[in-house]
Amino acid sequence: MKPTTPRTENHGIVVDSIAAPRRSLRIACVTETYPPEVNGVATTMARFVEGLHRRNHDVQLIRPRQATSQAAEQQPGFHEVLMRGLPIPKYPNLRMGVPSKRALVKLWSTHRPDVVHIATEGPLGWSALQAALHLKLPVCSDFRTNFHAYSKHYGVGWLHRPIMAYLRKFHNRTQATMVPTEALRRDLETAGFRHVSVVKRGVDTERFHPGFRSDELRRSWGAEPGDLVVGCVGRLAAEKNLATLSEAFEAIRRFDARARLVIVGEGPLRAELQARWPDAVFAGQQVGHALSAHYASLDLFLFPSLTETFGNVTPEAMASGLPVVAFDYAAASQIIQHGRNGVLVRMGDNSAFVREAVATATQRASREAMGRAARDAAMRLGWDGVVARFEAVLLHVMHGAEHGAAMPLVDEVMQTPLA
Known part of the structure; x- marks a missing residue:
């Protein structure tokens, strides 16, 4: 997703009170993933970059080069800086940055930003933090991926404490750490993280829409009119708790032999899962209109992951008119009202997840009513207000650095003039 031409927007009384008076900033955004890479961090960062650009800020995007032939995009108010990157083991389509402090110090010495925002905590993110501190630049960060939770799924649970120590050290050297949910803010503050602020995420309700439902696509999955199609979208990896998805669908099939399972996504477990689930449809990675159609052509969305910081697929599925069965945390706990527009299951209770999946799948009228709700x-989760809150935190970080003040919590940010 690329920034578009800046335009003036009327975001309503609340947002205008947050953003006014607003000055144009020079913002350096550092991320180790960005479209066309497909993941929640890349998608969200593109939304923030585009939104800041539309609000007349000058955005410098710093990220790894995704292909040797890739050229940096330059347009008024938007400047890409492509750094060297390396493939991520087991994820050849993703790249991580390499240590680049010297290059960033040189860049920011001649093109000094007003504020630096770091989206990822990898080698490029660490280099950006060191360069910003060296140049005494205001800096804030995102806590977007549960690296500490992932460790137990790869046989290295003993790394939990050192990973958390690194993440705490990283984020506590910034003036603010943004998280998408209040629950995650409480967890991090309990773990010793300081200046944690909630900036929620939105969903594109035009891109994800029930109108993209495709009978032709459903037929290609072997589904006839009236057949139940259950699906999941996400990375095919150990941390996604896909064994529970399998158990839930097998239970559904005992009640409805014609039910179909569609898996959208790629990952290191794909070959193993295909061998285990020969009747499932593995659609691979989908983007753009194809992804919209895959969502909208499902009837029920099962999301068994236990390691999300947010889980963009939850609001995307809901915007597509699907009831979601998910554990009661992250995005699900924020936007699902149990029994009304989806189903929430107590964290870690896989047996309850299976029961709720079966109950939802076998009650068509209730399922369809939840999908409409x-x-x-989802219609209340627009990006404009989310970007305005992101902007407000950036401004407070910058003003706090200028005046030697600590970063206030997000509810204080929302009530404080940004003069």
């Missing part, structure tokens, strides 16, 4: 709930 899910769409209505």
Whole structure:
């Protein structure tokens, strides 16, 4: 997703009170993933970059080069800086940055930003933090991926404490750490993280819409009119708790032999899962209109992951008119009202997840009513207000650095003039 031409927007009384008076900033955004890479961090960062650009800020995007032939995009108010990167083991389509402090110090000495925002905590993110501190630049960060939670799924649970120590050290050297949910803010503050602020995420309700439902696509999955199609979208990896998805669908099939399972995504477990689930449809990675159609052509969305910081697929599925069965945390706990627009299951209770999946799958009228309510709930999650809150935190970080003040919590940010 690339920034578009800047335009003036009327975001309503609340947002205008947050953003006014607003000055144009020079913002350096550092991320180790960005479209066309497909993941929640890349998608969200593109939304923030585009939103800041539309609000007349000058955005410098710093990220790894994704292909040797890739050229940096330059346009008024938007400047890409492509750094050297390396493939991530087991994820050849993703790249991580390499240590680049010297290059960033040189860049920011001649093109000094007003504030630096770091989206990822990898080698490029660490280099950006060191360069910003060296040049005494205001800097804030995102806590977006549960690296500490992932460790136990790869046989290295003993790394939990050192990983958390690194993340705490990283984020506590910034003036603010943004998280997408209040629950995650409480967890991090309990773990010793300081200046944690909630900046929620939005969903594109035009891109994800029930109108993209495709009978032709459903037929290609072997589904006839009236057949139940259950699906999941995400990375095919150990941390996604896909064994519970399998158990839930097998239970559904005992009640409805014609039910189909569609898996959208790629990952290191794909070959193993295909061998284990020969009747499932593995659609691979989908983007753009194809992804919209895959969502909208499902009837029920099962999301068994236990390691999300947010889980963009939850609001995307809801915007597509689907009831979601998910564990009661991250995005699900924020936007699902149990029994009304989806189903919430107590964290870690896999047996309850299976029971709720079966109950939802086998009650068509209730399922379809929840899908309509899910769409209505998603309509209230627009990106404009989310970007305005992101902007407000950036401004407070910059003003706090200028005046030697600590970063206030997000609820204080929302009530404080940004003069």
